[in-house]
Amino acid sequence: MRKGALKVIMTIRTPKPKKVNRAGLTISDYKGSPSTLCSGCGHDAISSQITKAFYEMGVKPHQVAKMSGIGCSSKTPAYFLGSSHGFNGVHGRMPSLATGALLGNRDLICIGLSGDGDTASIGLGQFCHLLRRNIPMIYVIENNGVYGLTKGQFSATADIGSKQKSGVINDLPPIDCCTLAIEMGCSYVARSFAGDPKQLVALLQGALSHSGTAMLDVISPCVTFNNQESSTKSYKWAKEHEELLHQIDFVPYFEPIETVEYAEGVMREVEMHDGSHIRLRKLNQDYDPMNKNSALSMLRETRDSGEFLTGLIYVNPVAKNFLDLLDLSETPLAVLAQEKVRPGPEVLEEAMRELM
């Protein structure tokens, strides 16, 4: 039923599948090299949705910078947008690389791919500080609750009480990246599931329209090390427990918004930075993702009740991002001409005089 309902909506949303998008490119222009991940890995599903979202938004691949840390998840930037620049850095430190890249070139459309270990274990500090700065980028956590690439050790989002193949049991509470992100000032916080392509695409498109950090905590099952039914990061559990906060329609700025009639409180519309609209259609209750406090309470309640809540949990479309705050020149710093960056001889003389 849900899926059914979703389909209807999607037809409203999805620009009729064309051969080429606004950038005059085909979907295959957004593909990358073949994946070397395990077949069935959630990460590959996410790569496909990223490919789709960027294609549908008509993003120009050369403007994109794909950043990542280390892990199976962090390998994925090689598997989409093959003609874009990509940077697979060191473990847990992608946030600083991405921050630097955007300082150097503010025009880049930056997407960071990370894992739960890369972000919540070794990378927790940099992750938090990135969010505080509201760096304008999409930050996707491909959350499977384990270290995939090193063969199944627990990450900081592993379920408490969960068991490794080796028999070791995890007795530490998992970090909730969404709550943490909101507390740290993140201005676009969403949770989704690799097995829910439609929602994921919509959330990615919303993220592309956002002017600050858009953090997507995406449950992405590791079929090799953490897909047993008991795991809250398994396909089965996620499918069975997924609770949609709302149904999401995304209307890109370049599409006409047909005004559809809705009963009172059935739909909320969030206008994004670039003029796109995110439409949230009520499911159980009317939910306001612009209210930080209710977002936090909602997260706490569902966590306590063991629900797996997905959707756009919090958004502040007008928050100033870090580059705005730095008041940087419109021209990317990387390409400023010598005249702009090397003051003239008279300036040096002035400086010298002051020191005499």
Added chain:
Amino acid sequence: MRKGALKVIMTIRTPKPKKVNRAGLTISDYKGSPSTLCSGCGHDAISSQITKAFYEMGVKPHQVAKMSGIGCSSKTPAYFLGSSHGFNGVHGRMPSLATGALLGNRDLICIGLSGDGDTASIGLGQFCHLLRRNIPMIYVIENNGVYGLTKGQFSATADIGSKQKSGVINDLPPIDCCTLAIEMGCSYVARSFAGDPKQLVALLQGALSHSGTAMLDVISPCVTFNNQESSTKSYKWAKEHEELLHQIDFVPYFEPIETVEYAEGVMREVEMHDGSHIRLRKLNQDYDPMNKNSALSMLRETRDSGEFLTGLIYVNPVAKNFLDLLDLSETPLAVLAQEKVRPGPEVLEEAMRELM
């Protein structure tokens, strides 16, 4: 008036000033070398209260391990409990050193001193992971909103919009260490003020009676770099805006609990791990520090309303600490005899047979 009221209470609490405490030691046995901090520095006030609390609780100095990172705050362990072991490590990484020390010797009574830069900037990751593990120790943040030792740069708890002597302005939101601590699973979360010695002593004694991580976020003005009235970390501002959540009496396990009559809902009593009691006396409203959600809401509300809330914000006296979870031998690992740690020849033979 408040202070007056407090005094009364204190007389109930404070064991009549004796020459020596239960350990047969005088207060001067709990002092350290003379401070080299600026006169008037909040950190020195905190050192005095630590001295007092440990003296009054009759803690044996040789059982204490004082840990710290780097900063003016991190120098303070040299200024109290001079006969205890102390470890002034590297910047931002005290949590791991303290964790290791307690793994090595579970009998140590561990107190960590840190600064807001040491904890919330460079140390944020380790801080969060320490809290997740509920390491049995007292963790004091001497929070002045600046890097004192490096002469006044902003830390991650600096007020948004605050100005450095150099004129640089901070436009990032401060991290709220109490909220963060609760989210990370800390089991004793308090906020206090270097200028409120009585409350601080009570909170420290409560912390000494706690079996998990006790995190005290103590506003500790930097008189040299961040004491201007506008700063929420200044003496003046803190004095004027301090809102006591409740008045705290601490009754150590070794003192008789005189039952005092109270009107309904006027007092809450928290029994601590070691049998001590923390008595919280209602001020404005009755507050339950055992309820995580109300603690988080309370923190959010007061933060939004710009109040400076102090007191015991959250406590879970029964949470299992990390050493319990590891099921460690009662004898500290550091002093286990060779027979305990080197298996016999027959064991090696068995291992060898399996490999043939």
Added chain:
Amino acid sequence: MSIQSRPQEDLQQNRAEGEIVNDFSIQVATVNGSGSQSSNNILMRAIFQMGVPISGKNLFPSNIAGLPTWFTIRASKDGYAGRKKEIDALIAMNPQTAREDVETLQESRVVIYDEKLNLSQIRDDLIYYPVPFSDLAGQIIKDVRLRRLIANIIYVGSAAELFGIEMAEVESVIAKWFKTKQKAIDLNIQAAHLGAQYVRENHTKSDCFRIERMEKTQGKIIIDGNSACALGSVFAGATVLTWYPITPSSSVAETMADYMGRYRMDPETGKATFAIVQAEDELAAIGMAIGAGWAGARSMTTTSGPGISLMSEFVGLAYFTEIPVVIFDIQRVGPSTGLPTRTSQGDVAALFYLSHGDTKHVVLFPASMKECFDLSIQAFDLSERLQQPVFVASDLDLGMNTWMSDPFDYPERPLDRGKVLTAEDLERLGGFARYKDVDGDAIPYRTLPGTDHPAAGYFTRGSGHNEEARYSERPEDYLTLMDRLAKKYETAKKFVPEPIVQFSNGAEVGIITYGTTDAAMEECQEQLRQEQGVDINYLRIRALPFTHHLHEFVSRCQRVYVVEQNRDGQMGDLIRLEVGNEEGKIRKVLHYSGLPIDARSITDQVMEYEKGSAQGNHDDSHT
């Protein structure tokens, strides 16, 4: 891809009357995650049980499933355990690489392959044995996934039949391998027989390779270096292990966790006499280990290159504050992430100089399974004796590949906990100065936190301090401290394991190695003697700092070749600093492709030099 360019060895040469017995290599080319690991092990162990020395090297990709993997079993009557450059028998199971794998073989080598791949057209100078593995598998099992697994054990049977590996041994190994899983045992034995039978009925042996029972493996064990280090640590009485997962070091910690759980629970209390903590990263891992070492525990951490870099600051703290901690570096190919599943000895300089300022560290270099065990134990003694970090530098080849070894000997010496003062000592002495050189060996005394004496406490700090451990910026205090630390490094020379030295009369050439490189040396010496008539003196370094033996060795040789597995000849440089390099006497023989070094490469490079013609990649910019 293929893992090597086509090497040049003429088979006729080493063929004794037409047959090559117990001296060849079998390589299984497959994909990882396909479950071939167990069948490869079964094949290897069956040969082992026939008394023939073996070694197994697994060349795997840095991902989890679906990429090419090569497992090479070397049977060597002489017990050579180093990598053999040339593959004698290929079992081609991986369509992705089959062609290239076949192309890189030398003539008249053997190819056993899945019929469907039909490789026989590629070259006509090889001996082919096609087998319809999946069809055969289909005969005994329907489930498609299982069929893949079964195909693996079928090639074991085929190979056994071809090379004369007794089926009885194969069966007993299978039984051991699957322990109590009777169904699995039966199924696998059935499959093995099927593979053997097919070969018997459809092929006639036309190659020259044979396994023949001999007596060289009785009482030997098969193990990998990481397990040996883990066992060593268990018997060293290590009590705290804090680590962060990284290939190829993870299995040290994981194996140790198993052993600890079995051997180190206190029988009386049933409680753990150890703590193992997976930290959030390497900074935390080393921080915890140092904290534990400070508290008096025997603490350790395990990592590889990137982790070593992250530990730099903390290691400097431990050096400067004199805290014992043992750090295992299972080296992989760097710099940066490099090749996480390939081997190297590239961290020598990093380890020796680790951290800013004037630092020099103690590093141990195990070269065998026995040494992984023994030096792990010694590392803890050294670290507590010297009160400083001690590194154990292993590598992926040593750590993750399977080696044959004599069983380990139970340690004779009791634990050396170093200079620790108890409350009684303090009572007697009336106090102590933490950083005072009382005994003239530059090693001070320490007390452990929790020691019940008013004079026990002292303050540890990474900033300047005097002998009483008080804060000091005085130039004279700093000089005293730094000079003592330098002197302590001299003292270390008395405690570290001496090099293994071997002189042959009249030999002019000296060769120096360390760690796994040694595995190729016995064979290399044989090649130099047989093919070139060159006898050599040999020294194997087992530790930094160097001992006087190095000076003596060099002075007794005309030319010294330092053979190691990194680009810059890092140990060679340290040796030149130690003993000088008069007229380019110290030369570098380097191997850094990520594959374990092989005897042939060493022999060839040494002879190149000797013929006064050192050129090319491995030329040495310093000479």
Added chain:
Amino acid sequence: MSIQSRPQEDLQQNRAEGEIVNDFSIQVATVNGSGSQSSNNILMRAIFQMGVPISGKNLFPSNIAGLPTWFTIRASKDGYAGRKKEIDALIAMNPQTAREDVETLQESRVVIYDEKLNLSQIRDDLIYYPVPFSDLAGQIIKDVRLRRLIANIIYVGSAAELFGIEMAEVESVIAKWFKTKQKAIDLNIQAAHLGAQYVRENHTKSDCFRIERMEKTQGKIIIDGNSACALGSVFAGATVLTWYPITPSSSVAETMADYMGRYRMDPETGKATFAIVQAEDELAAIGMAIGAGWAGARSMTTTSGPGISLMSEFVGLAYFTEIPVVIFDIQRVGPSTGLPTRTSQGDVAALFYLSHGDTKHVVLFPASMKECFDLSIQAFDLSERLQQPVFVASDLDLGMNTWMSDPFDYPERPLDRGKVLTAEDLERLGGFARYKDVDGDAIPYRTLPGTDHPAAGYFTRGSGHNEEARYSERPEDYLTLMDRLAKKYETAKKFVPEPIVQFSNGAEVGIITYGTTDAAMEECQEQLRQEQGVDINYLRIRALPFTHHLHEFVSRCQRVYVVEQNRDGQMGDLIRLEVGNEEGKIRKVLHYSGLPIDARSITDQVMEYEKGSAQGNHDDSHT
């Protein structure tokens, strides 16, 4: 405490007919946070304005207020800027240290002190000038806190009177110093006069030290090395600075922020042509800088020892992925936290070998204010030309002390942005291979993210890659990559600044230094010539890698002394590796107390060696 043990210099010796003119040192002993910094500067600048070359060294504790601090002004007619070991005139304002300060003076030196301290009983071989500073201060100001400040300026007046520093200059400096604050100006001038007057009326000069007007400072500037590096970076067109505060490097970033704000706002748009970000720690600081360098910005970070250790992993990434970034290391005394407010050259080995695996880095060593400016600029050109990290190794003495210098010259060469391909280039070439050595210099071409061409994109990774930047574990790809990186290091030799070399006829002795150590060399050479009749050849290293000049220099000397400020002789070792060390020709002269090196210590150690009697602390374990 006192900052030095009592040195041995006989005053008579260098006294020209009873008077010592423009060649002595004045040390003000006070406590930090007492506001004496400005008065010390005023005193120093007054001498400067009299045409007498000066240098100022501030020896301060690692805390914020209340601990002993010594500011030493050296007036040197010969323009010697290195530290002078012996103090000629002490201004004793700090009760905590007064006694020891006085005790360590040499005979017939001067002591100006606060009467209350009455120091005159301590020794009778000194010349004392007591002054009641606080009482005098009380005469002109009531506020107790201000009185302390005023007392400081009073001693300036007293010293001026005693040593013949013209009051007019003192006044003009005060006016300059307090800029528009007229009240402060008047008050300070009044106080200075009061101090002078008191001395005039109560003391008769009985010492031999005098300042006399000369013509050696016209057109000179006074600056510290950190400001010079900051200015250099501003004119280098640096666009991204990401940093984390740490003494003694912080003022590079902070001064740069000032200059950027003034000189680098785009006049047209009013927007910033730069970004300065205070990161959360050094891992983030270097990560951001590398990210920015990857994006094509001229990026930099500033730090000191502990930060260098924390940057290890990331620097290895930049080396291996070939990303430009400039790293300023303002060295302090390590290992660990060490002495944060003392100077050393202890990070040479750490910088050269930084990170695990086979890495070698480019390091520049400025030795003067001009070079801080020039080499900062060159560092960015080098880094983008070579596509790798470049370190600028300064130190606390150079960076935070005040030096006299000629004004800086405007850079002649335009920015060298290195091999960057534009969309047009790509169109023409039809593509590119990121890691291919097209030009034979081992430097590949890169494109910047955002380049509008379908062939522009490539994937950067710290793991193994081939020439097309694709993931590869192939041994041959790894060898190609590592050999090219080694070759690129050879190419770097063509671009790095050459050493400064100076031969004197027939000199047998060669001395090699780098960085601040050079400041003591002119004086040292004079001492060797005058006192020992020894002429020397001199080479000052300005960069790693070494160039051929080093080999030539060493071969032309009989004995070479490498003088540096660390314990292990780190540069000495690198030199030995480069040129060998035939019969111990390369000797180490070391200084590592945390105080700036002084000519006397070098001269003495060199002569010790020359007399064949090198012993003691500074003995060299390698010879």
